[in-house]
Each structure stands twice: as structure tokens, then as C-alpha cells.
Amino acid sequence: MKAAVITENGELDxxxxxxxxxxxxxxxxxxxxxxxxxxxxLDIWVRNGRPGVTLSMPHILGSDAAGIVxxxxxxxxxxxVGAEVIINPGLGCxxxxxxxxGEQSECLIFGIVGMSRQGTFAEFVTVPxxxxxxxxxxxxxxxxxxxxxxxxxxxxxxxxxxxxxxGNTVLIHGIGGGVALAALQLAKxxxxxxxxxxxxxxxLKKAQQFGADHIINYKTGNVKDSVMGITAGRGVDIVxxxxxxATWQVDFAVVRKGGKIVxxxxxxxxxxxxNLQALYWNQLNIMGSTMGSDEDFRGMLAAVAAAxxxxxxxxxxxxxxxxxxxxxxxxxxxxxxxxxxxx
Numbered sequence: 001m002k003a004a005v006i007t008e009n010g011e012l013d014x015x016x017x018x019x020x021x022x023x024x025x026x027x028x029x030x031x032x033x034x035x036x037x038x039x040x041x042l043d044i045w046v047r048n049g050r051p052g053v054t055l056s057m058p059h060i061l062g063s064d065a066a067g068i069v070x071x072x073x074x075x076x077x078x079x080x081v082g083a084e085v086i087i088n089p090g091l092g093c094x095x096x097x098x099x100x101x102g103e104q105s106e107c108l109i110f111g112i113v114g115m116s117r118q119g120t121f122a123e124f125v126t127v128p129x130x131x132x133x134x135x136x137x138x139x140x141x142x143x144x145x146x147x148x149x150x151x152x153x154x155x156x157x158x159x160x161x162x163x164x165x166x167g168n169t170v171l172i173h174g175i176g177g178g179v180a181l182a183a184l185q186l187a188k189x190x191x192x193x194x195x196x197x198x199x200x201x202x203x204l205k206k207a208q209q210f211g212a213d214h215i216i217n218y219k220t221g222n223v224k225d226s227v228m229g230i231t232a233g234r235g236v237d238i239v240x241x242x243x244x245x246a247t248w249q250v251d252f253a254v255v256r257k258g259g260k261i262v263x264x265x266x267x268x269x270x271x272x273x274x275n276l277q278a279l280y281w282n283q284l285n286i287m288g289s290t291m292g293s294d295e296d297f298r299g300m301l302a303a304v305a306a307a308x309x310x311x312x313x314x315x316x317x318x319x320x321x322x323x324x325x326x327x328x329x330x331x332x333x334x335x336x337x338x339x340x341x342x343x
Contacts, residue, residue, distance in 0.1 A: 004124030004322035004340070006057040006215050009049035012275045012330065015323045021060060025073035025128040030086060030129050034342040036145035037120040038064035040178065041267065044114050052114060061322075062121035063089040063114035066135055066144035067342070074127045084135040086144045087120065087127055088152070095129075105156070105291045112149075112291070119256070121322055123343055133297070136305040146311035146337035149291065150178035153264050154186050155300040156292035157240060162262045166191045169238040171227060171254060173247045173338075175212070176203040176335045179264065181312045183240045184210055189307055192238075192250075194240040195230060197223055203335050210312065227254040233297065235259060245269035252278050262283040312336030 001022045006014045019186045043061050046053070069083045079085075091111040092104030099107050113119055113127060135144045158164045170187045172180050175196035187194045188211035195214040196207045204215040216226045227236060235256030241247065246268030251261045252275055259283065279286070292300070303309070314336040317325040327336050 001123040002319060004062065004301055005060050005121075006047055007058045009055075011048075012323060012327055014047060014328060015061070016059065016117065017320055017322060020060065020122070022124050023279075025071050025076075025126050026100035027074040028076060028129055029073040029156060030069055030076060030079055030132055031071040031124055032065065032067045032087065033070040033130065034065045034067040034120055034126055035141035036066050037062045037113070037340045038148075038150075039325055039338045039340070040064065040149050041265070041329065042112065042115065042149065043326060044330055050115070052087060056118075060119040060125075061342075062115055062119035063112055063241065064145050064148045064150075064199075065125060066139075066141045066147075067125075069132070072129070073324075079129055079132055084141075085132045086135045086301070087113065087125070087148060087214060088131045088133060088294070089148055090293075090297070091116050091128070091131070095127050097219055102293055102295050104293045105296075121319065121340060121342075125242055130294070133301060135299060138308050139310065140280045140321075142313060142339045142341065143310050145339055147300075148297075148315060151182045151186070151304070151311065152292035152297050152300050153179050153289070154182035154240075155303075156266055156296045157262045157289045158183060158186055158238070159299065160296055161287045161289045162238045162239070162240075162260045164190045164192050164238060168192045169195065169231055171195045171197070171236045172240045173197050173243045173250075174202065174208045174267075176332070177232075177242065178337045179242055180240070181207075181210065181336055184212060185309055185312075186303075187240075188303075189303065189309065190257060195236065206335050222343065223250050223255045227335070233254070238262065239288050241265075243268035245272035247280050248272035248274070252284070252312045254284075255284060257282045258284070260287065262287045264289045264329070266298055281304045289318070303332045314338050316341050
């Protein structure tokens with residue numbers, strides 16, 4: 001079968017589309033014929049190499065996918081060949097205390113499809129049956145493939161960790177990426193007031209089309225002054241943080257007393273100074289968040305189906321142009337998810 005692979009860690013030139021053996025599902029596993037697979041920044045980090053992660057080469061990249069069940073292994077129940085499905089890329093051990101209380105993303109050996117095992121940028125992928133869910137009927141395969149990692153991450157951050165409420169104000173940095181746009185859509189679903197930032201006026205205008213109530217160009221304006229003006233000096237209830245060190249000081253300047261900062265990524269750097277006096281005096285809640293639990297994934301899918309929500313798709317590439325697709329996400333040129341059409 002055809003797949004986008006690397007044979008060693010490195011830059012974009014290490015990515016190629018090659019023939020690799022098609023796997024056979026073992027007990028408790030299913031083989032999915034991949035119709036569409038979406039890109040994430042995780043694909044870049046896996047390609048470059050991550051401390052403590054050893055890959056079996058050639059390694060197939062990709063975490064998100066939607067497709068059709070082609071085979072089922074022994075002991076698999078409730079999943080039929082021919083079913084249209086979406087893959088939850090989060091992998092827990094299923095046995096530890098975290099997994100047994102339903103918090104798979106807190107598992108000590110938590111992994112992700114495309115990093116901990118072979119990925120989805122291929123004509124077929126084998127995954128545990130517990131990671132397969134029926135595709136929401138209102139979504140095509142490209143749209144469904146864009147959901148998993150970004151939308152379950154945003155769901156856990158907003159719904160499970162920060163517990164967004166009707167009328168809350170939410171600040172989202174760097175609108176345009178998959179997780180940030182997922183947060184915008186989910187926050188508006190929860191009837192929150194949303195402020196977004198970007199250095200691109202074009203992306204800000206597009207964000208307004210998807211419900212952003214206020215837009216701030218951080219290159220031409222002052223985020224702190226703008227946010228405090230919008231909130232009449234109160235500050236926001238929730239800061240949705242995916243950037244890290246580049247925006248960390250702004251977070252503390254714009255969140256209200258008793259407010260929440262929830263962070264899932266550090267695309268702008270992993271190390272930042274924290275004003276501990278502001279932390280305790282303003283009684284702030286700082287929360288880390290990684291992807292989501294099985295319950296988060298089920299809740300996200302149910303909400304998406306009920307609201308007929310559709311992920312924002314930036315562009316679709318054929319599998320043969322996986323390298324070009326990865327170059328686009330690496331350059332930060334996208335507004336929404338970049339998808340590979342596999343078959």
C-alpha cells in the first residue's frame with residue numbers, strides 16, 4: 001500500500017511516499033481503509049524527532065483519519081466491515097488507574113497514533129477497535145478526518161478543564177490553526193463571547209465569519225489594551241493558550257481575577273517566566289491539557305452531530321503531495337485544517 005513515510009528523523013526532505021506492507025488486524029483491532037487524513041503540528045514534531053520517542057522505520061506519519069472498516073480482528077464486537085468511521089488517535093494502556101477512571105490522556109504511557117504506532121497517512125491503518133467511532137452522518141470524509149486531534153483537544157480544554165459557561169469571555173491566541181479554530185467554533189456553540197488574535201487581517205476577517213465577536217491584530221495593536229477595553233477593564237474569563245512563552249505575559253495581564261488560563265501547546269516556545277504574585281493575588285487557575293479522554297471524544301462527537309458543526313477546511317491535497325501539504329502547515333499559511341485525500 002502507499003503511505004507517507006520517513007526512514008529517519010529530519011527536515012521535510014525526509015518525507016516520501018512509498019510502498020509499505022499492509023498490516024493485518026490482531027485481536028481487538030480493526031483495519032480501516034483510509035479515505036482522508038488530516039495534518040497536525042504533531043506530524044512535524046514526530047518527523048523532527050521527539051525526546052524519548054523511538055520510531056520503527058520506515059515510520060508512517062499522521063494521527064487523524066476517517067475511512068471504512070476493511071477487516072476486524074478476533075474479539076471485536078459492535079463494529080462491522082463497511083462501517084464509515086472516524087479514528088480517535090489517543091492511546092491509553094486501558095489498565096492503569098487513569099484509564100480505569102476514564103482519563104486515558106492522563107495514562108502514564110499515553111500515546112498517539114502516528115507517534116506511538118504507525119500512522120494514518122496511508123491507504124490502510126490498523127488501530128485498536130476501542131479507538132474507532134462511527135462517522136457523524138452530516139460530514140464527508142475530509143471533514144470527519146479534520147475532527148479528531150484538534151477538536152477533542154479544544155473540547156477538553158474548554159468543556160472539561162475550563163468548564164466554559166454561557167456568557168463567558170474567551171481569548172484565543174493565533175486564530176487560523178486547527179485547535180484555535182476548533183476552540184472558536186466550540187466556544188460559540190457554548191454561547192461564549194470570543195476574542196481572537198492574529199497578525200493577519202485576512203485571517204481575522206475569516207474568523208469573524210465563523211463567529212468571532214472581537215478581533216485584534218497583535219502586530220498593529222496592543223492586545224492587553226484592546227482586551228481590557230472590550231471587557232470594560234474586567235478581563236476575560238478564559239484564556240485559550242496554544243502559543244506558550246510568546247503570549248504568556250499577555251495571558252496574566254488580560255485574565256480576570258479568579259479567571260482561567262488553559263494551555264495545550266507551545267508553538268511560540270516552551271519556557272516562560274511566571275509572576276507568582278499575580279498568580280496567587282488574583283487567584284488564577286492555570287491548567288494544562290493534553291488531547292482528551294474517551295469520554296471527551298464521545299462528548300465532542302455528540303455535540304458536533306447535534307449542532308451539525310463542520311470543521312474548517314483550508315485545503316485538500318492528494319497523498320502523493322503529502323510533502324507539499326506538510327510544507328504549508330509548517331509555514332503557518334493555513335486557515336483551518338489541511339487534509340490528505342487518500343482513496
